[in-house]
Amino acid sequence: LPPPLGRRPPHCPPTPPPRLAPSLPVVLGQDKTEAIKGFRKAMVRTMTQANQIPHFCYCDEVDMTALVGLRGHLKAAAEAYGVRLSYMPFFIKAASIALSHYPILNASVDDKCENITYKASHNIGLAMDTSEGLVVPNVKGVQGLTLMEVAAELNRLQELGLRGSLSTRDITGGTFTISNIGSISGTYAKPVILPPEVAIGAVGKIQVLPRFDSSGNVVRAHIMQVSWSADHRVIDGATMANFSNMWKSFLENPSKMVLHLK
Ligand code: CAO
Numbered sequence: 001l002p003p004p005l006g007r008r009p010p011h012c013p014p015t016p017p018p019r020l021a022p023s024l025p026v027v028l029g030q031d032k033t034e035a036i037k038g039f040r041k042a043m044v045r046t047m048t049q050a051n052q053i054p055h056f057c058y059c060d061e062v063d064m065t066a067l068v069g070l071r072g073h074l075k076a077a078a079e080a081y082g083v084r085l086s087y088m089p090f091f092i093k094a095a096s097i098a099l100s101h102y103p104i105l106n107a108s109v110d111d112k113c114e115n116i117t118y119k120a121s122h123n124i125g126l127a128m129d130t131s132e133g134l135v136v137p138n139v140k141g142v143q144g145l146t147l148m149e150v151a152a153e154l155n156r157l158q159e160l161g162l163r164g165s166l167s168t169r170d171i172t173g174g175t176f177t178i179s180n181i182g183s184i185s186g187t188y189a190k191p192v193i194l195p196p197e198v199a200i201g202a203v204g205k206i207q208v209l210p211r212f213d214s215s216g217n218v219v220r221a222h223i224m225q226v227s228w229s230a231d232h233r234v235i236d237g238a239t240m241a242n243f244s245n246m247w248k249s250f251l252e253n254p255s256k257m258v259l260h261l262k
Contacts, residue, residue, distance in 0.1 A: 014078075014079055014084040014155065038132055038133070039130070040133050046195060047192060049195045053195065053231050054231070054232040055192070055193060055231070055232065056235065056236075056240065057228070058230070058241055058244060059188070059227045060225075060226055060244055060248060061223055061225050061226070062225075062226055062248045062251050064222040065221050066253065066254055067087070067090060067251050067252075067254050068206065070254050071087060074147075078148060078151060083152045083155060084151065084155050085147075085148075086183075087180070087206070088154055088178070088180055089147050089151040090147065090251060091180070091201075091251070092139060092142055092150050092154075092178060093142065093145075093147050093150055093257065093261070094250035095122075095142075095247055096122040096124060096143050097250060097260045098243050098247045098250070099176060099243075100143065101243070102239055102242065102243040104118065104198070104239060105199045105240070106122055106175045107119060107175070107197075108197060109195075109196055109198060109231065109233070109234055110196070113233050113234070116198075116234055119175040121140060121141050121175065122142040122143045123138040123139070123140045123141070123174050124139050124176050124178065125138035125175075125176065125194065125197075126138070126139070126157070126178055126179070127177065127179035127180070127191075127202075129184065130161040130162055130164060132164050135161060135171055136171065136177060137157040137160075137171050138170070138171070138177075139154060143262070146261060157170060174194065174197060176197060176199060176200070177191075177194050178200070178202075178203065179191050179200065179201070179203070180202075181204060182203050182205035182224065183205075185205055186204055187205060187207070188204050188227060189202040189204065189227060190202070190227055190229065191228075191229045193231055198230060198231040199230040199235060199240065199243075200229050201227065201229075202226070202228075203224055203225070204224055204226075205224070206224045207223055208221070208222055211223065226248070228240050228244055
């Protein structure tokens with residue numbers, strides 16, 4: 001089979017993403033003031049705007065045991081095509097399938113919150129820690145992409161992000177966002193909506209913890225926390241909870257996702 005994405009020949013391991021350089025402690029001899037520029041300036045604008053939005057927060061835990069096993073198998077298969085398969089493509093694809101059932105969460109509101117626009121395309125953003133600070137590129141048209149195509153696009157965005165080379169197109173037009181703070185190490189986070197979007201999710205690190213199975217036995221489980229924030233002017237708690245339940249059911253029973261994959 002030729003590589004489906006035309007990126008690298010089969011059996012060639014994917015290039016690991018460039019990592020942020022480890023930082024040395026900084027000792028300032030005197031106070032230093034500098035202009036807030038670039039991605040940080042954009043963060044000032046969007047987060048000040050976001051602060052006007054009444055946030056509703058909904059949290060749950062997800063049993064990732066089955067998905068950890070599945071990804072273990074698929075990772076090597078994706079690598080044969082030069083694609084790094086992390087958990088993010090599953091989070092993003094499961095979100096897109098659930099968004100098809102709850103389109104109000106893939107929407108935007110205007111400045112005065114008088115109109116809501118249901119977005120046709122699922123352009124799912126991911127918060128990314130880059131050399132230049134927080135940036136939120138998005139994977140466009142996730143509803144029509146396979147898991148491997150989502151993964152390949154994520155690889156591209158991550159490589160560009162860490163080099164500070166994302167294009168304006170890559171970082172605009174997002175319709176829904178997921179932030180994976182767990183890739184750094186945190187367990188919980190309370191995400192802040194990226195206006196004009198109406199919802200965002202944050203996932204923590206997958207931890208091996210004891211849980212009860214259906215027979216009441218203590219078992220070893222891979223557990224991950226998720227927190228959703230939604231704009232409570234237009235999204236009610238039940239909608240967010242129902243969406244979260246569906247998203248979670250795809251991650252806990254990944255074979256169910258197969259029915260909906262494009
Ligand atoms: N729990 C456990 N392991 C995780 C994980 C999680 N939640 N998320 C990622 N991992 C694993 C990956 O699977 C990968 O392991 P393998 O080598 O076995 O595949 C490893 O951690 C590194 O993953 P990664 O970070 O390269 O890739 P990713 O697709 O999981 O995440 C990205 C990409 C861009 C989301 C991430 O690099 C990043 O920048 N995270 C920070 C997000 C952030 O700053 N959020 C805060 C926003 S508010 O300021």
